[in-house]
Amino acid sequence: MNDRGYSPARTQGLTTYWWHPAGACVRVVTAQGRYKTVQSTAATDCGKSASTSAAPAAAPAATVSRATPTLDEQVCLQAVTAKTNNPDVVLLTGTETSQANTAVYVGVGPQHAKWRCLVSKGRVAEVMSMAN
Known part of the structure; x- marks a missing residue:
């Protein structure tokens, strides 16, 4: 996360809130x-006000994932980027695995459309x- 421009804002148990200067x-x-x-x-949630989050800065990270995303996650990030023509993608949740496939959920754009x-x-x- 640090390598992607985020800094830890606060930690609560196993949950850490990370802040990006672009307001994310x-x-x-x-x-x-x-x-x-x-x-x-x-x-x-990161201890910032709405006015602080609107401050102009660099764009948020292109991916937010495990330190090293799995091959399936990497391939899905690339596929969603190509399908939407939008490089602003993040991994939203963990994967779901069945016998046939793994489902990877990706957020697209500033609103993280699923x-x-x-x-x-x-x-x-x-x-x-x-x-919808």
């Missing part, structure tokens, strides 16, 4: 030394928007 606050839950979930959250990517062994089977 993310909530990261860890389990067994790995990122379990990463979610966008309100600036106030997309699902079905992937198996680095090969994408489907990319679809989860928005």
